[in-house]
Amino acid sequence: MLVLSRRAGESVVVGDEITVTILEVRGDVVRVGIDAPRSVSVHRAELLAELASSNQGAASPPQEAVATLAEALRRRKD
């Protein structure tokens, strides 16, 4: 990992197209601006972790659970 010290208003350039700017530092919160092409997705790491965890919890549900859900749906429709 490359570790750099930056002040508010200073930037780091990643590759040719991504610029990360430190906008503000207040207490233990740092506001970061990311300028990247639209093809590069930028997400909070904890959201990706939450999504991975949600997907892992959803994966390969037991057949009985699927059948129960399908039956509940049918009953709801009637």
Place this chain on the structure above:
Amino acid sequence: MHDLPVIELVHPLPGFPEHRRFALVQLDEDGVLCDLRSLDDPDLRFLVASPVPFFPDYAPVVGDDVVAELEIEDASDVLVLLVLTTGTSLADSTANLRAPVLVNTTTRRAAQVILDDATLSVAVPLAP
């Protein structure tokens, strides 16, 4: 909704980096519930559902980058699917509204798209 034998994920699902090819198989006559089955691993599948019967007002807004990646030319080609986490009943089953799976039914390109809307949760009860 209909069966699609091969769907190609343009990005793997978070948590499942090795799986890119899936089949969509309808599970009920109304086409509400479907199985998203990995073509690379016969033991991996996800239960997915159309949002319409559960969340009629759900209308995900995606950026131009998603439109380009999925090669969407007509919004009517796009199938919106919610990944479900099953419980023992409808009441304790949840749907991921924050990151729907969008499928371009024409090109068979798909992705789980993270919506830029922090009010949407990854686990919303199916029957509130």
